[in-house]
Structures are given as C-alpha cells and as structure tokens.
Amino acid sequence: MLWRLPGGSCGFAPYVVRRTLIPDLVLDAYGAQGGVGVTFEDGRIVDIGPAKRGERLTGKALAPGFVNDHSHAFQRGLRGAVERIEPSHPLDDFWTWRERMYALANELTPDSIRKVSRRCYEEMLSAGYTSVTEFHYVHHRPDGTSYRDPNALAKAVARAAEDTGIRLLLLPVAYARGGLPRFRDPSVRAFLERVDTLVEWSEGRSLVEAGVAAHSVRAVPRGWLEEIGEYAQRNSLPLHIHADEQPREIEECQAEHGMRPIELLARTGFLGPGTTIIHATHANAKELDLLSEHDASVCACPTTEGNLGDGFLPAEEILQRNIHLSIGSDSHVRIAPCEELRELETNARRLSGRRNVLVAEHETSPTPWLLRAGWDRVGLKAGDPADLIEIDLSHPALADVGARNLPSALVFGAGSGVLVGTWVEGRKVHGPDDPVG
Numbered sequence: 001m002l003w004r005l006p007g008g009s010c011g012f013a014p015y016v017v018r019r020t021l022i023p024d025l026v027l028d029a030y031g032a033q034g035g036v037g038v039t040f041e042d043g044r045i046v047d048i049g050p051a052k053r054g055e056r057l058t059g060k061a062l063a064p065g066f067v068n069d070h071s072h073a074f075q076r077g078l079r080g081a082v083e084r085i086e087p088s089h090p091l092d093d094f095w096t097w098r099e100r101m102y103a104l105a106n107e108l109t110p111d112s113i114r115k116v117s118r119r120c121y122e123e124m125l126s127a128g129y130t131s132v133t134e135f136h137y138v139h140h141r142p143d144g145t146s147y148r149d150p151n152a153l154a155k156a157v158a159r160a161a162e163d164t165g166i167r168l169l170l171l172p173v174a175y176a177r178g179g180l181p182r183f184r185d186p187s188v189r190a191f192l193e194r195v196d197t198l199v200e201w202s203e204g205r206s207l208v209e210a211g212v213a214a215h216s217v218r219a220v221p222r223g224w225l226e227e228i229g230e231y232a233q234r235n236s237l238p239l240h241i242h243a244d245e246q247p248r249e250i251e252e253c254q255a256e257h258g259m260r261p262i263e264l265l266a267r268t269g270f271l272g273p274g275t276t277i278i279h280a281t282h283a284n285a286k287e288l289d290l291l292s293e294h295d296a297s298v299c300a301c302p303t304t305e306g307n308l309g310d311g312f313l314p315a316e317e318i319l320q321r322n323i324h325l326s327i328g329s330d331s332h333v334r335i336a337p338c339e340e341l342r343e344l345e346t347n348a349r350r351l352s353g354r355r356n357v358l359v360a361e362h363e364t365s366p367t368p369w370l371l372r373a374g375w376d377r378v379g380l381k382a383g384d385p386a387d388l389i390e391i392d393l394s395h396p397a398l399a400d401v402g403a404r405n406l407p408s409a410l411v412f413g414a415g416s417g418v419l420v421g422t423w424v425e426g427r428k429v430h431g432p433d434d435p436v437g
C-alpha cells in the first residue's frame, strides 16, 4: 500500500509516508514466514501481518538490518596495508599494528575522515549493517590544539553517516594519557563540555544519536572513569569502553590499581545497564560475574580480534550468564556481519571440541542467539525503525534452502553477496534504485 504526499518545502522528490512491502518470506531469528507484508510509515514499521495489497518483492526475503556496535571508521584505510611484517618490527603483534594505526590517525583532516568514513559506511550498508556505533577518539589537530569547532572531526564522521544514510550512534571517546596528542583532552571537564555540545547538536538530526565513551583503563585515570560513568547515568547516555582485549593491558591495570579492568570499572561506578564492554576477550569468571550483576553488555569483534591475535571471546561463559552480546567490525579488516556471527560459534567449537555450542536455554541451535546479537532484536516488529535488509533467495548460496533453515543458512553458509537491498528509516540506501525512492 502506498500513499504519497506532495514534495516537501524544498521541492525535492515526493515523500512517501506509508508503504507495504510483500516479500516471499519474512525472516526472524527462528525461521521464515510467507504471505506477510511489512508496512512502514515515516520511517517506522507500523504493521507486520497478512497482506494482499502492496509492492511485491518476488524471490526476496526481508529481515532486520544488522547493528554494528563498534567501529573506528578511519581504520578502513589500513585494509590490506598491514598484512606483512615490517623489517623494523620482525615480531608483529597488536602493539606494532597500533603504531601503523597511529601513523594513519595522525594524518587525518576533517575532509579526509569524512571521506574514509563515507567509504566505510557505504561498505557497511552493502553488507547489511543498517546502524553503526562509532567509537570516535581522533578529536583535535595533530599537535593537540582544538579545531575552531572542537567537535569538527566528530561532526565530519556524523556527516559521512548522513551522506550514506546509515544510522549512527556517535560516541566521543575520552583519552587522557598515551596515544597521540590529538586524541587527548586536557581535563575530564573539558571533555564532557565537548560531549554536551555534541549531544545537543545531534538532537536535531534524525539518523544521529550521541553517547559517550572512555577509551580504556590504560588511557584514562580512575577519576575520569568515575566522572564519565556518573555523567552517562545522569544523562541516560549509552556508555562504552574497551576492556580486557590484551593480557598486557590487564597486567598494567593490576600494577596501577591492584585489580583487573572490569573490577576497576565496577568499583568506579562505570558499569551499569547502559554500559558496553568492547572485547572482554580475557575477562575472567569474576569479571564476567560483575558484568552480569550490573546488567552490562559485551560487544565482540571476532574478525578484528582474530586479525590482531587478541584471543578468543569467552562466549560460552557470556551465554551462560545471559550477558547481552552485540557485534562490531572494529578495525574493518572485514565488514561482514554473518562472518562475525559465524566466527563466534566456530571459535567456540574449536575451543570446546563440540558442535552447536552457543545454544541458549530452551533452544536447539546457536542461530537464534547469534542473530539476536547481530540484529539486537528477534525479528521485525511494529514500532521498530524500518531498518531492513533484502535477501536474494535465488542466490547460489541460498538456493534449495527451506524456509525453516534459512536463518542458519544465512549465518553459516552465506556472505554479503546474498543481499540485494538495504533500507534505513524506510528508505532504500543500498541496492538497485527504488522506483518510489
């Protein structure tokens, strides 16, 4: 069903307020159903159910778009450039990779960060991500002085998202020590003032939302963790931090604070229901218990963690504790949501010597838990943003797969090539031109 209103005040293309798409199948984490229409209005799904009238998507399935919960968009510039040993660093590891990443970060300008971010976000849309959480820590000029607008680089990233049509959660990241001068703010007060301004700026933008983050326990002191945690809670903002990615970071934290990173986060009031821990690769049982007790989440980035030699996510332990999990493409060595999900289960199988390991209670397959982590929902439902992916059921990777097995085939047997369309807020932002547009 389709209604059109006359063009908006700027006289651009007609604005579609209500529309019904009828694919062959509508996919959720448990299976797929035919004869179902998805109706959206002003960017939100208003109805899912039996539909006879609407636009047919023959040979296609619709599913929720994937949520990319951790990104450093500029690191897309390292693609292919860091897969060889440098003579000056015969033993390559996370820390030598970081030097290469710093060199790239030091060259960024507002124009170049917008350009590389745009390329990265376009690739995300083509891979089925409809929203991205940008963990943004390149704030100032290379010598550490502010741009005329102290949020110039953050806004350049936000504009890149708007250029492409991806939904963005923008997290300005606190950095007090180490790294490059342009990452750092002189005080937590100066940092939070910048965050205030950015939150206010983002409020009028439909695709952009702002939260807050601290880089890691090595980059910010204890007092900053306390203030940022309190600020996020007071303002009901999402709060993220890298933790437990590398053993050295844990050793340094123990030497400075006498406890492990997630223990420190719990002690400083940083952990809460709005907190997401990025990586948690080396989190021990006590730290995972703390995450569970505080209702905090974990974001895993398996393709990056594999590429950097970080280790394996304690995924079984996270599942057993019912800790909310999301995925991120982080350094963008790959931008492929199903590959992140597949790696979670495949790594768990390698570690345990079993099959079908990450199976939630009362379920028989890892697929529903993995897709819930990737979509941050079970399936499409009324009230949600109309952020959708369109899957080609005739693609060789999915041919002859029955509706019941389609979710598992997507996770375990398909790549992003099966996607033929991506919709954000009810607008087609990737794929062949939408005749309604």
Ligand SMILES: [Zn+2]
Pocket: 070, 072, 135, 242, 278, 330
């Ligand atoms: Zn990261």
